[in-house]
Amino acid sequence: MNDIQSTSFLKSVDLCFDRAAEAMELPKGLAQQIRTCNAICEMKFGVELRGGYKIFTGWRATHSEHALPAKGGIRFAPFSDQLEVEALAALMTYKCAIVNVPYAGSKGALKIDPKKYSLEELEHITRRFAQELDKRGFLGPGLNVPAPDMGTGQRTMSWIADEYQKLHPSDINAQGCVTGKPVHFGGVEGRVEATGRGVQYGLQEFFRNADDVAEAGLSGGLEGKRIIVQGLGNVGYHAAKFLQEEDGVLVVGIIERDGAIFSESGLDVQKVNQYKKNNGKVEDFPKSQFFKQGYKMLEFPCDVLIPAAMEGVITNQNAKNLKCKVLAEAANGPVTYEADRILNEKGIFVIPDAYLNAGGVTVSYFEWLKNLSHVGFGRMDRRFAEAQNQRVIELIEKALGKKVDQDAKNKLLEGPSEINLIRSGLEDTMRVSYNEIKEQHHSNAKITDRRTAAYALAIKKIADIYESMYL
Numbered sequence: 001m002n003d004i005q006s007t008s009f010l011k012s013v014d015l016c017f018d019r020a021a022e023a024m025e026l027p028k029g030l031a032q033q034i035r036t037c038n039a040i041c042e043m044k045f046g047v048e049l050r051g052g053y054k055i056f057t058g059w060r061a062t063h064s065e066h067a068l069p070a071k072g073g074i075r076f077a078p079f080s081d082q083l084e085v086e087a088l089a090a091l092m093t094y095k096c097a098i099v100n101v102p103y104a105g106s107k108g109a110l111k112i113d114p115k116k117y118s119l120e121e122l123e124h125i126t127r128r129f130a131q132e133l134d135k136r137g138f139l140g141p142g143l144n145v146p147a148p149d150m151g152t153g154q155r156t157m158s159w160i161a162d163e164y165q166k167l168h169p170s171d172i173n174a175q176g177c178v179t180g181k182p183v184h185f186g187g188v189e190g191r192v193e194a195t196g197r198g199v200q201y202g203l204q205e206f207f208r209n210a211d212d213v214a215e216a217g218l219s220g221g222l223e224g225k226r227i228i229v230q231g232l233g234n235v236g237y238h239a240a241k242f243l244q245e246e247d248g249v250l251v252v253g254i255i256e257r258d259g260a261i262f263s264e265s266g267l268d269v270q271k272v273n274q275y276k277k278n279n280g281k282v283e284d285f286p287k288s289q290f291f292k293q294g295y296k297m298l299e300f301p302c303d304v305l306i307p308a309a310m311e312g313v314i315t316n317q318n319a320k321n322l323k324c325k326v327l328a329e330a331a332n333g334p335v336t337y338e339a340d341r342i343l344n345e346k347g348i349f350v351i352p353d354a355y356l357n358a359g360g361v362t363v364s365y366f367e368w369l370k371n372l373s374h375v376g377f378g379r380m381d382r383r384f385a386e387a388q389n390q391r392v393i394e395l396i397e398k399a400l401g402k403k404v405d406q407d408a409k410n411k412l413l414e415g416p417s418e419i420n421l422i423r424s425g426l427e428d429t430m431r432v433s434y435n436e437i438k439e440q441h442h443s444n445a446k447i448t449d450r451r452t453a454a455y456a457l458a459i460k461k462i463a464d465i466y467e468s469m470y471l
């Protein structure tokens with residue numbers, strides 16, 4: 001029996017939390033207060049469907065309320081249950097604290113296989129779920145703000161936002177009741193790519209830290225590093241694509257639902273993604289080797305392994321066989337607690353989920369700010385900045401007595417657009433937090449790995465808030 005069957009995801013998250021809390025000095029009972037899930041609601045609601053009624057079950061957990069709103073995705077998945085939602089909500093609390101996003105954690109799920117329903121049916125079901133969430137105080141721009149997760153996306157968020165707006169027509173901030181909306185419906189540029197982009201920025205920062213790179217048994221930068229990615233969903237696809245196109249990594253392996261493909265000379269991520277869309281599988285992708293038992297590829301040698309699919313894919317059964325140097329956790333909870341201990345013993349450098357996949361919620365925060373301010377990023381200052389840059393260029397040209405090269409000029413002229421500002425804010429977030437975790441690691445001799453350091457950082461930040469609240 002592997003440990004995912006005996007130790008639930010929630011237990012794994014709690015054990016990681018306890019390990020970090022034990023390494024810290026906290027007032028009695030405070031760790032328990034931070035760890036405890038404040039509220040969880042199970043909702044059962046009927047929907048008129050296909051000439052009858054069908055009952056659906058959904059959950060929303062508010063893990064903490066040390067800051068408001070509480071924030072986190074909603075997943076639509078047939079395997080979801082209450083414990084999974086609680087685990088994911090707890091991770092959201094720690095994630096937000098780690099990346100300095102002023103939210104508490106929340107998470108929701110609807111037990112459904114979205115592939116089995118038409119678009120109209122999904123809309124109907126989602127709107128009913130939104131009504132239930134609203135009725136029970138689990139929806140609102142200042143209270144609880146869902147976002148996309150597995151099985152949900154921009155369209156789902158639009159339906160929820162629209163339903164909320166109908167229920168609260170005078171709430172001027174209603175659009176901020178969910179994030180991950182399409183840009184034309186109150187969303188922000190760069191939200192779709194955000195989690196994958198955050199993984200890229202996190203890995204770039206790792207490779208800027210030569211001591212960490214050496215600790216992992218590697219040298220140099222990202223260029224030419226051999227990468228295996230599990231899951232070409234929104235997160236895995238964007239992370240692998242950006243790393244390949246902009247950092248020159250070699251994506252040697254891609255693990256998907258139907259199996260895994262491998263190519264020593266590298267797979268073109270965009271082409272694989274297109275092939276998967278057209279054929280519903282990765283098998284027979286040109287010039288690649290196919291492995292029916294895809295999960296076995298998690299054990300293939302590589303520099304960086306990026307699990308970007310499900311929780312609990314690295315357990316006490318396969319952890320000992322892993323041959324990557326760095327494990328970059330793009331999914332939520334891909335490694336069980338037991339497996340984590342094995343990876344630490346093996347010396348695999350783990351960049352933990354609660355940090356590495358926080359790009360999504362970080363850009364959600366920017367979207368929410370845009371909704372509350374009712375103005376897009378860059379709208380007020382873009383042309384002003386361009387005019388200022390133009391003056392600087394003119395001065396330089398006058399001083400030099402010659403024209404600045406047109407290419408350089410165009411780059412210098414560019415004022416901040418929304419996408420540039422979003423990426424800049426995200427990059428800064430990922431760089432700052434990486435180093436905060438590292439500092440936490442090095443400043444406490446009882447902390448021996450980056451996951452524990454990340455949890456300790458989150459606990460410290462939340463504990464500081466609680467201690468100020470109860471002065």
Ligand code: GLU
Nearest residue numbers: 072073147149360361364
């Ligand atoms: N579902 C994403 C996550 O697990 C995004 C959450 C959000 O943007 O609120 O981090």
